[in-house]
Amino acid sequence: MEVDLPVHNEYDASRFHQVTIRDPIAGADSTFTIPTRYVNLSFLNAGAQGTVVMADDLVTTQRVAIKKMQQPFVMTMSAKRAYREFILLTTIKHPNIIRLLNAFTPDTSLSTFREVYLVMELMTHNLHEVIHRLRLDHKTLSFFVYQSLCAIKHLHNSGVIHRDLKPSNIVVNDRCVLKVLDFGLARKKNVDTSMRMSDYVVTRYYRAPEVILGLPYSEKVDIWSVGCIFAEMINHTVLFPGKDRIDQWTKIYSVLGTPDDHFISQLGQSAAMYVRSLPRHQARAFSEIVPDTNFLPETENPRVHLTPHVARDLLFNMLKINPEERYSVEDALNHPYVKLWFKDDEVNAPASENRYDQEIDFADKTLIEWKELIFNEVQRYQADHDIFTG
C-alpha cells in the first residue's frame, strides 16, 4: 500500500500562498494552497464534496467561491464523481449552470498530487436553504422551475443526463438567478442503462421510479427530479421522503397510485412480481398533494397563468410514474406556467462540446489510475489557462 504523504506538501511560494480556514461548525481547520490572487478567504460550507470558501479575486475584483477537493481519488465513488465533475465543469456553458472560473492543483507531480481546487462564481444561497426559509410567490416559483428546466435541457442537448438533481445542488443568488451546481452523477444519454445499473450514491428522495425499479432510463429522470423539487418549493417539505429504496417506491405509489399493468409489464420479472405483490393504491388528487393553502394567493396572476391550478397541471405531467407519459423537457418548457419566461438564448443555447468519455464511467480502474486521470485533466486545464493572472 502506498504510504500517504504529509498533509502540507511543498508548493511554489512565489505564486501560491497558504491560508488556513476555520470551519466554524465543525471547529476544524482546512488549509487552502491557492494562487496569491485569491485573498480574504472566509468559510462557506463543508461536506461530502469538499470544503468551500468565499474569496476575493484580485485579478477580476470579483468575489468567488473556491472548492477544495481533498484527495478526491481515495475512493472509487468520489474519484468517478470528481473526474466527471471536472470535465463537465470545464466544458458545459449555460447561464443556468454554474460557471467554472479557474481550476488548479498546487501539487506539481503525480506522486505528490493530493488536492484539486475549483474556482466558481459565487452564488449566495442553495435552493434547500431557500425552500426551508422562504415562501415563494408565483413569479419566483415559476421562474425557478423555468431556469431549472433550461439547465437540464442544455445538459440533455449536450448529451448529459444529470441524475442527481436536488435542492442542495441548485443555487440561487439575490437576483433570483438559478444555477445547477454540479454534475455528480451525470451520465451520457443513449447508453444502455438496463444492464449497467449499479448501486450508486444518490439522494433517494428525487430518484425517478424507473431507476428505483431497475428499468432502463432516459433523460426524463431529470424531469421527475425537477417535479419533486417543484412540489417541495410549494409545500416546504420533501414530497417523497423514502427511508430506503423500497420505502421510496412505497412513498411514490402511495401518493400517485399503483401504476397500470402496461407499465408493470415492462419491468423485469422479479420487479414486476414485487410491485404486483404490494397492496393497490388509488392516486391522490393533486389538489391534496399541493393544496391551494401552500401557495401565496396574493401573488396569483390568472392573466399569465400563474395560479395553483396551472402549477399543479405542470406538476402532474412531470410526476408521471411511467416515463413514456411524463413530460419531456420541451413539453415542460412549453407549459403555460413557465412559458412566460421564454428567451431563446436560454432555452435553445447551442450544445456544449462534451468531452466526458462515457466508457470511463464503466471502466474497472484502480485508484492509482483514477488519480492519474484526474491529475492529467487538471494539468490539461492549467496548460490551457493562465491560472495566476487570466
Added chain:
Amino acid sequence: MDHGDDQDFPMFARPVFLANRPTLESLSSNDGSVAEENPLRSMSTGILKFPDDAHLYPFNHTNLRHLSQVGAGYYGTVHKMQHNESGRLIAVKKIRYNNICDQTRLLKEHDTHMKSENVPNIVKFFGACFSEGDCWICMELMDISIDFLYKRVYSVKKSRLNENIIGHITVCIVDALDYLKRKLNRIHRDVKPSNILINAAGDVKLCDFGICGDLVGSYAITVEAGCVQYLAPERIENMDKYDIRSDVWSLGITLYEIATGVYPYRGWSNQMEHIEIVVNGDSPILLQNMHNLHYTDPLCRFINTCLRKNKDDRPKYVNLKTFSFYKMYAVGGPDIEEAKRILGLEAIDARDHPVEQRA
C-alpha cells in the same frame, strides 16, 4: 394554448429580488441549531482514551501521524496512524459528514458510552474529532476484514477456511452481538463480512455499529449506497420491522459466505431482482456436500436455521447458543487455538497481498 396571451409575455418583468419574501415560521426552529454548535465545537478537540491507560489525551488531527491507508469504502477511508503522545498505533476511519447536528449528537452520545465499556469481541473506540470535512473516528487497529480474507483464501489461494475457523468466528460474533443487545440494548444493523475484523493473533472483532453505523445511517437517510445483500427479508419489506433476528439473518448470510467462499444469491442484474428473490424466493440452504466441499451437519444446521425465511422461526442469541455447533467451539481448547493461529496467519497474508480497489 391561448395564443392571445403571448403579447403579454415580453412585458412581464422577471423577479429580481430574492430577499423580499415571506419567511416560514419554522425559521424559529433555527434557534435550536445555534445551540447545537456548542456540543459540536466541544467535539472538535476530542479526547482519546485507551482502555489499559488511565490517561485522557486531548487531541485533534495534528496529534496523529499518518502511516498508511488500510481500507476504503463508500463513505470513507481507514488509515493506520500513530498517536504522538502515547506512541500507540490506531485505526482512524475518516467519514465525510453531510449533516452536522445529527451526527454531533450521535457522536457525543457514543463517545461517552463506548469509552466506558470494555466490550468483548468488538473493536474498541478510542475517541473522535473533526478535520478537513471529515469525522475522524479513532479505534483499535486490526489487520484485515474477513471480507478480504475469505476472498483471498477461496479465490486466490484456492483453499478454504476449515470448520474450526468458522466455529471460532461464529462464537466471537454471536457473543459480540449478544453482548450488544443484553448490555447496551443495541442492534447492529449492518452485519456483513467487511464489518468483521481479524488481527495477527486470530482475534475476531465486530465493528461499525453505534458510532460508525449510526453516522453512516444518518448520511444514508439522504444518500443511499445501500448494502441490501445482507438485509433480512422482513427488513426489506418494511424497514420498521427490525429486531435482533434480522441481525441473525445477516449473520447467516455472512457465515454461508465465509464457509463456502460464495455469496449465496447470484444471477441478479439489478437490486430490484435481488430484493424480489430475498423477499419471495426460498432461503439459501447450505448442504453437507456442495461447491465440492464437505460441511458437517451441525454447521449446516446452524447456518440454515439463521436463514429461516420467517423471522418468527429464526432463533435469538440465547437459542443460537444452544446449538451444538456453537457449543462445540465456545469451550476453547486446542481446536480453537489452532483456528486462531491459522486465522492469524491468513490475516497477515491477506493484509500483505491487498486486492487493488476497483470500481
